[in-house]
Amino acid sequence: MEISNIELELSPEPELALLNDTSQINTLENEAIYIFREVAAQFEKPVLLFSGGKDSITLVRLAQKAFWPAKIPFPLMHIDTGHNFPETIAFRDKLVAELGLELIVRNVQDSIDQGKVKEESGRYSSRNSLQTTTLLDAIEEFKFDACIGGARRDEEKARAKERIFSVRDDFGQWDERNQRPELFDMLNGQIELGQNVRVFPISNWTELDVWSYIKEEEMEIPSIYFAHKRKIFLRDGLIWSHSDYVYQEKDEEVLEEMVRFRTVGDMSCTAAVYSEATDIDAVVQEIRDSTISERGARIDDKRSEAAMEKRKQQGYF
Amino acid sequence: MEVLKIATAGSVDDGKSTLIGRLLYDTKSLTTDKLQAIEKTSKQKGYDYLDFSLATDGLVAEREQGITIDVAHIYFSTQKKSYIIADTPGHVEYTRNMVTGASTSQAAIILIDARKGVIEQTNRHFFINNLLRIKEVVVAINKMDLVDFSEERYNEIKADFQELMGKRDYEDQRITFIPVSALKGDNVVHASEHTAWYKGATLLEHLEGLDLEAVSNMGTPRFPVQYVIRPKTDDFHDFRGFAGKVYGGELSVGDTVVALPSQTKSKIKDIYFYDKKYKKASRRSSVTITLEDEINVSRGDMLVKVGDVPTIGKQFTATVSWMDSQKLTAGNKYIVQHGVNKVLAKVSSIDHKIAPDYSGIDTETVSLGMNDIAQVSFRLNKPIFYDTFKNHRTNGSFILIDTQTNSTVGAGFITTP
Numbered sequence A: 001m002e003i004s005n006i007e008l009e010l011s012p013e014p015e016l017a018l019l020n021d022t023s024q025i026n027t028l029e030n031e032a033i034y035i036f037r038e039v040a041a042q043f044e045k046p047v048l049l050f051s052g053g054k055d056s057i058t059l060v061r062l063a064q065k066a067f068w069p070a071k072i073p074f075p076l077m078h079i080d081t082g083h084n085f086p087e088t089i090a091f092r093d094k095l096v097a098e099l100g101l102e103l104i105v106r107n108v109q110d111s112i113d114q115g116k117v118k119e120e121s122g123r124y125s126s127r128n129s130l131q132t133t134t135l136l137d138a139i140e141e142f143k144f145d146a147c148i149g150g151a152r153r154d155e156e157k158a159r160a161k162e163r164i165f166s167v168r169d170d171f172g173q174w175d176e177r178n179q180r181p182e183l184f185d186m187l188n189g190q191i192e193l194g195q196n197v198r199v200f201p202i203s204n205w206t207e208l209d210v211w212s213y214i215k216e217e218e219m220e221i222p223s224i225y226f227a228h229k230r231k232i233f234l235r236d237g238l239i240w241s242h243s244d245y246v247y248q249e250k251d252e253e254v255l256e257e258m259v260r261f262r263t264v265g266d267m268s269c270t271a272a273v274y275s276e277a278t279d280i281d282a283v284v285q286e287i288r289d290s291t292i293s294e295r296g297a298r299i300d301d302k303r304s305e306a307a308m309e310k311r312k313q314q315g316y317f
Numbered sequence B: 001m002e003v004l005k006i007a008t009a010g011s012v013d014d015g016k017s018t019l020i021g022r023l024l025y026d027t028k029s030l031t032t033d034k035l036q037a038i039e040k041t042s043k044q045k046g047y048d049y050l051d052f053s054l055a056t057d058g059l060v061a062e063r064e065q066g067i068t069i070d071v072a073h074i075y076f077s078t079q080k081k082s083y084i085i086a087d088t089p090g091h092v093e094y095t096r097n098m099v100t101g102a103s104t105s106q107a108a109i110i111l112i113d114a115r116k117g118v119i120e121q122t123n124r125h126f127f128i129n130n131l132l133r134i135k136e137v138v139v140a141i142n143k144m145d146l147v148d149f150s151e152e153r154y155n156e157i158k159a160d161f162q163e164l165m166g167k168r169d170y171e172d173q174r175i176t177f178i179p180v181s182a183l184k185g186d187n188v189v190h191a192s193e194h195t196a197w198y199k200g201a202t203l204l205e206h207l208e209g210l211d212l213e214a215v216s217n218m219g220t221p222r223f224p225v226q227y228v229i230r231p232k233t234d235d236f237h238d239f240r241g242f243a244g245k246v247y248g249g250e251l252s253v254g255d256t257v258v259a260l261p262s263q264t265k266s267k268i269k270d271i272y273f274y275d276k277k278y279k280k281a282s283r284r285s286s287v288t289i290t291l292e293d294e295i296n297v298s299r300g301d302m303l304v305k306v307g308d309v310p311t312i313g314k315q316f317t318a319t320v321s322w323m324d325s326q327k328l329t330a331g332n333k334y335i336v337q338h339g340v341n342k343v344l345a346k347v348s349s350i351d352h353k354i355a356p357d358y359s360g361i362d363t364e365t366v367s368l369g370m371n372d373i374a375q376v377s378f379r380l381n382k383p384i385f386y387d388t389f390k391n392h393r394t395n396g397s398f399i400l401i402d403t404q405t406n407s408t409v410g411a412g413f414i415t416t417p
Ligand SMILES: Nc1nc2c(ncn2[C@@H]2O[C@H](COP(=O)(O)OP(=O)(O)OP(=O)(O)O)[C@@H](O)[C@H]2O)c(=O)[nH]1
Pocket: B010, B011, B012, B013, B014, B015, B016, B017, B018, B019, B051, B053, B066, B067, B068, B069, B088, B089, B090, B091, B142, B143, B144, B145, B146, B180, B181, B182, B183, B184
């Protein structure tokens, strides 16, 4: 495998004057690759939590880069609420097949059937927070000691407090007031049996960084991230998907509009935005111009100011 | 675009969070939904003005008490630069938080409450930025609105601070004074109407103007091996790549390198970043290196250029910043994590402690408590390959891990072998 562009020098380091947008991405990319390698070296059973969303797709690409020409040395795991967008699931299966990766799926439906969690009902019902139980059970089942996630600090104010290696106790819980200091780029992954570490390799990326990276790398992403015609209804100023999985009042009229999703979770907790952006260039431009944060379209965060912090304490992603 | 990482320092209530919130607001980085949340909460609390600290104080307990408890990382960008600012708490574990924030930053903002002026804590803030060799320091004299934007008061504080500067041991540090009101927005992003006497730049103008090449510390190349890549596939049957990050300088194909600790020599055969080969890898790039010869290299080993070998030793002295409530005493054992290398270490002696107000040193020391900074000597069970912190920011620093709790309990900056 002879490569033609041997003349190239690698991207300059973060502290040096960088000339364009892509160099910033490069800084973050180098940082993320370093983190992935630390995970593989410091832990016995890591797993990459894969949702099919843009952040976890980005993680997969970074992991590929970290270990090439070897395969990614850990499996992916998806906690499936059963209420995902079908486009996301189809994408997930295709990606895993193409890269020859191992995928573990654990279903929230099973946790419901086992009586471990109770399905919510009513206007704002969602399976989003039920995922925590399924996730913690799966960690225990496989004895995972490191779970790699795509959370970013710019997403939400409680996430801004996250470490890159974030230790969880035997109950999977986050003790936000007693976190290990992280100095320079030294990552302390020492844990006791039963504990696990949540790892966030793209902590320092912003939403725009992720989109710019997807563009630069020409990565494939699920179609729902691009503008498409969809049956929707309006509630509380947000655009909800019309679907069997989403509770809808009789007087909430079904409309058909051009929309896209900025973040992809469970159908019941992810709101759409009006958009005409049908390709990656248009999406990047739209994010640049946006005056609403990504999480502004997350119905799960609207529950209260501290919604994320509470979920995190319980062991959420 | 350039990325500038900044740490803040200041005592409780000096206005760090408010200043960062103000920067976000005036650069229009707060999205509509976040701004609405701040407006709503400020109103609920019965304030006459918007409380911008709500933009960064993300935990329930923080918002209830109006203080910062844990470091938050805040992101915003302008046309020129991307900024990552660490909002550090001014409370209890202040030293630990400041050292942590400063360790990943290239610039620092020290806040001073204009009513209080230079206080004992200010000594500490300045000392730590000096210890960590932060090149670019901004002293933001805040709450100018509460001292009628007095030039006299500003000059008084500036003079007091300049007195501290005489004591520093890092001469390259650049210090800039700016009178601000974080709450009202004076001289943060927009020039103030109330400080006609101040001719300098606003805080943001100053940050925008920083030359990142000039603010970063350089060093010679060190390549700690993080992970050995052995694909064992048909296509890459004999591939043995050493994955790691280049610290300082650059490495090139053909360079003769020495592997430590074995001291075996070889030449760099290829440098890969993902599936592409490159001629050179510059500082901070995460690459995979293959060597001409089959030599034994594993995680924790280090590749360096021939003729530029760091100290290889089983003992050293370091300035230690202690971050735990359990005390450090002579004879205690810890894990020293130096880059990706972990070794067992024993404290041979605490040589002297630095007085909390940095007025001098205290030689009668039995133990170190939370926030203490001291000169400590260690003995290791295995040699490590280190430089002094002065010469190499990454290869001259380490963390201490408690063998019982696994917590990170201290940070060290190597001073002498
Ligand atoms: N008048 C006036 N008040 C200010 C100014 N800056 C901050 N304050 C007020 O000072 C108080 C403390 O501000 P914070 O931003 O929370 O202080 P902090 O430095 O982040 O404090 P800790 O994080 O707890 O260490 C708040 O009530 C602010 O509104 C200023 O420039 N002028």
